[in-house]
Amino acid sequence: MPSIHLYKMQLLFLAIVSAGLFGCSAAVDCPSVCKCRWIIDSLYANCSRRGLRSYPNFNDIPVEHLDLSFNDFTEFPRQYADMDSLLYLDLSDNRIANLAADALIGFSSLRTLLLANNSIADWSHINPNEAFKYAPSLKRLSLRGNRLGNFGGDVASEQLNSQSLNELDLSAAQITIVGGDVLINQLPNLQRLSLANNQLAQLARLPSKSLLELDMSNCNMQRLNSMFIEALHSLEVLNLSHNTALQFGWEEDLIVGLELRNLDVSYCNLDQIDLSGLPVLMEVRLRGNLLRSVGQNTFANNTLLELVDLSQNVLRFIGNAAFNPLKRLKHLNLAYNEIAHLDRNLISGNDALLELNMSRNIIQKLTKIVSNSVRVIDLSWCEISVIESTALTGLSAIQRLDLSNNLISYFPSLMRSETLQQLNLANCRLSTIRNNSFSGFPELADLHLNGNRLINPIPPGHFRANKFLDQIWLGDNPWICECQNPLFVEFYDYLTAKPAKLKDRHNLRCASPANYYGQLWDYACLSDWTVSARNSSGEKVWSTIMLSILGLGLLALLYGCFQKMMRKHKQRQNRREYNANHEELQRIRDINERMLREESSATLQQQQEISLLPSYEDALRMPKLERPAKSMLDLSAAQRNRKQLRRSQTQADDDNSGGEEELQLDSRQRFRSVEMLSNRDKERTAQYQPYRRTGYMEYSTQSGSRRLSIEDSRFPAAHLKTQNLQSAEQIGNFQSYENSPYTKRKPKIAEIPPFKRINVMANSVEFLTDPDCDSIGSKPGSPFARRKPKTPISMQVSAQVYAMEHDQRTSVQLDPAVEDYFSNAQKRPASTSTIASDFQEVAAPDIASLPDDDTRSNVSTSAAEIDLERGMRKKRKNSSTRRVSGNFSAAAANDSSSSASDGERSVPVHRPMRETLF
Structure with missing residues (x-):
């Protein structure tokens, strides 16, 4: 038993080590056609039986054992020469036809090379004299299964x-x-x-001082020359088996081997043998010959023999002292012979004998055998029918006795052995076991009674003396299953009680009664044993108690399971409720965040809408004013305040007359850039988002002006009418949106002149900016203050947009409003331009001789001029293409002239703001 546990532990240890090594093999980058595994500290690569025609690549893999057998390789793998770790290379069962002389160059570490069963057709194809010189570590070479033809010879190559x-x-x-x-x-x-x-037709001397083992079995040899063995000075193992015509052991062919220790001449049809020339022989195998007897002189000179195999001969007679000289004999095999009687002193002189095999003989009676050393005796299949009660008394060390497959019908009751541990009586003819049949074997542990004729149960008391009996085989017997028999129940309990002694329970079947035939004991008697157990009152009470306990336990288990299920259900419900609440809270939080974002966006949008002035296009789309306005204050102030403000801006401080309010018209003009007009179609089709700014400023590198990008504008493009389009010359005068009257900005003092409105009656900028000039109802230094006019220069005004009805009047061109301060030369009159300007210039014949502001009121105006002036004002007022951005008018010279003019006003002349300011 300890040995079994130790064996199991060793297997477990090997399994753990193999599993660890197999796990480590996963780290090796093994080719896909191979399987790599670690054994101890060596890497094995198995690529056999893959049908490969090209060798796999093992770069940087420390393979030691490489198996490439059973593939279709035709050449030797020279690419593995650089693998210093390669020790074992198996190329057997391929189609390699030759081995070049330099094929093994580089295989300095190779120890085993297997080229068995390849296509080598001749001994010279492997270059035997040159190829193997380059493998200095080669120890094992296999060329089995090739067609070599000869070995040795006189030719050195x-x-x-x-x-x-x-x-x-x-x-x-x-x-x-x-x-x-x-x-x-x-x-x-x-x-x-x-x-x-091999079919050796010629066998000559093959001298060698180092050869230890020579196998020449099945070589069709007829005679073995004694000189052949003598030439092998160190030969220890010689195998000459299966040479059926071999003549061995004759006087003239006496084999002499002073170092030969192992000789195998099995199946050579030898009828006699002489081993006297082998004094140190230790193992001789003479199985399958025709030896008829073994005498006293057969092994007289072989005193060192430890194993003698004489099985499968025709031995009938064995001398009394045939094996006495063999003092070291340990294993003697005489099976499959014709021995009918064993002498009691056959092995008495062999004190080292451990095993005796006498099976398959014709021994009918087992008599006493004397041996102080034999431990195992096999007498199976010997036709033994009688056993003497003293047969084992001479075997003082016997442990195993095999008497199976004999004709034994009665086992004697007085047999004794103090050392017998295993007794095999299987497949005999035993029908009864007496109470003292095995009482003489106190060390008995293994008993085979299967395959006999036992029908009645064996009382357990018969094995009372066998305290170590733990393995019993009782199958294949015709048992009568008397399930109600107490002896039968007691015997069954003895066999099945833990630890169970019955080892072939699956073969323990009933032969009778008929209704139980062929059934196992467990199934045949289970119903009867259950019913009988119920009939007992005490057992009924205990059964009731046990069933009650079992029922209570089951109820407790069910209750516990129910409680656990309810707890899990409650936990799941709480978890679902918590998730629902969490989702609801998250939804409310998202709604609040969205509402806050919308409010902040709306507030930001309102602030942006309030703080930012409309763009140029937005301004065009805004509704037109019913009346002209000069500033946001004029729009937001009350009506009375607006009137006062208008009076303060258009009349002198000492003017108290309440005449008709003069219509103030703005002469500022707006221009559209080329970029704005070119992007009109893009603005109509652009996708506008709800919270985007109006646009952003971009600078043009060509014109040097800025324009507003409205690609992402939230306002659509203005659909301008035909009359709103200006010419290219007018668009070219546009500088940027900074000059638009709707752009909120602070003009730079250095760039913007200190005036915002001009009077058309002024002849030059000096006239407007001269501080010596008297102010007209305004503060000194104001752009509307009266200044002393300089010598007027005739202004030539050309009406290019609106054709005047009075063609008889002479058109006079006016000088530009901005005077060149740095030029002393006299301004030359501007040539008549054909550009369709956006400003209207009045073509009056006498505008060149307009009087000064002091004398304007005294000049009488003809009816035609008044009509012309009113028509122009009406035309401007009704124009839908422009918005009033400012009003520049010439104030009356004095109060009397404005009151006596019958609603007449000075003729306004609109000029471009860019020309006016800059």
Whole structure:
């Protein structure tokens, strides 16, 4: 038993180590066609039976054992020469036809090379004299299964040359000639040579000082020359089996081997043998011959024999002292012979004998055998029918006795053995077991009674003396299953009680009664044993108690499961409720965040809408004013305040007359840039988002002006009418949106002149900016203050947009409003331009001789001029293409002139703001 546990522990340890090594193999980048695994500290790569035609790549993999057998390789793998770790290479069962002389260059670490069962057709195709010199570590070479033809020979180029080779396998290589000095000269370290399964037609001397093992089995040998063995000075193992015509042991062919220790001449049809020339022989196998007797002189000179196998012969007679000289004999096999009687002193002199095999003989009676050392005796299949009660008394160390498959019908009751542990009586004819049949075997632990004729149960008391009995085989017996028999129940309980002694329970079947035939004991008697158990009152009480306890336990278990299920259900419900609340809270939080974002966006949008002035296009789309306005204050102030403000801006401080309010018209003009007009179509189709700014400023590198980008504007493009379009010259005068009257800005003092409105009656900028000039109802220094006019220069005004009805009047051009301060030359009159300006210039014949502001009121105006002036004002007022951005008018010279003019006003002349300001 301890050995079994130790064996199990060893298996477990090996399994753990193998699993660990297999896990480590996952870290190796093994080719996909191979399987790599670690064994101890060596990496094995198995690529066999893959049908490969090209060798796999093992770059940077430390493979030591490589198996490439059973593939379709045709050439030797020279690419593996750089693998210093390669120790084992198996190329057997491929189609390699030759081995080049330099094929093994680089294989300095290779120890085993297997080229068995390839397509090598001749011994010279492997270049035996050159190829193996370049493998200095090669120990084992296999060329089995090729067609080599011969081995050795006198030609030096055909002799195998390797100074390191220890084992050479040339079996089944179709070799017919063996001989020469190849072993002693070319293979000085060869120890094992196999020439088995070759048809040797010629066998010559094969001298060698290093050869230890020689296998020449199944070589169709007829005679073995004694000189052949003598030439092998160190030969220890010789196998000559299966040479059916071999003559061995005659006087003239006496084999002499002073170092030969193991001889196998099995199945050679030998009828006599002489081993006297082998004094150190330790193992001899003579199985399957025709030996008829073994005498006293057969092994007289072989005192060192430890194993003698004489099985499968025709031995009938064995001398009394045939094995007495063999003092070291341990294993004697006499099975499959014709021995009918055993002498009691047959093995008495062999004190080292451990095993005796006498099976398959014709022994009918087992008599006493004397031996102080034998432990195992096999007498199975010997037709033994009678056993003497004293048969085991002479075997003081017997442990195992096999008497199976004999004709034993009665086992004697007085047999004794103090050391017997295993007794095999299987497949005999035993029908009864007496109470003292095994009482003489106190160490008995294993008893085989299967395959006999036992029908009645064996009382457990019969095994009272066998305290160590733990394994019983009782199957294949015709048992009568008397389930109600107390002895039967007691015997069953004895066999099945833990630890169970019955080892073949699945073969323990009933032969009778008929209704139980072929059934196992467990199934046949289960119903009866259950009913009988119910009939007992005490058992009924205990059954009731046990069932009650079981029922209570089951109820408690169900209750506990129900409570656990309810707790889990409640936990799931709480979890769902918590998730629902969490989702609701998250939804409310999202709604609040969205509302806050909308409010903040709306507030920001309102602030932006309030703080930012409309763009140019937005201003065009705004509704037109019913009346002219000069500033936002004029729009937001009350009506009375607006009137006062208008009076303060248009009349002098001492003017108290309440005449008709003069219509103030703005002469500022707006321009559209080329970029704004070109982006009109893009603005109509642009996708506008709800919270985007109106636009952003972009600078043009060509014109040097800025324009507003409205690609992402939230206001659509203005649909301008035909009359709103200006000419290219007018658009070219546009500088930027900073000059628009709707752009909120603070003008720079250095760039914007200190005036915002001009009077058309002024002849030059000096006239307007001269501080010596008297102010007209305004503060000194104001752009509307009266200044002393300089010498008027005739202004030529050309009406280009609106054709005047009075063609008889002479058109006079006016000088530009901005005077060149840095030029002393006299301004030359501007040429008449054909540009369709956006400003209207009045073509009056006498506008060149307009009087000064002091004398304007005294000049009488004709009816035609008044009509013309009113028509122009009406036309401007009703124009839908422009918005009033300012009003520049010439104030009356004095109060009397404005009151006596019957609603007449000074003629307004609109000029471009860019020309006016800059």
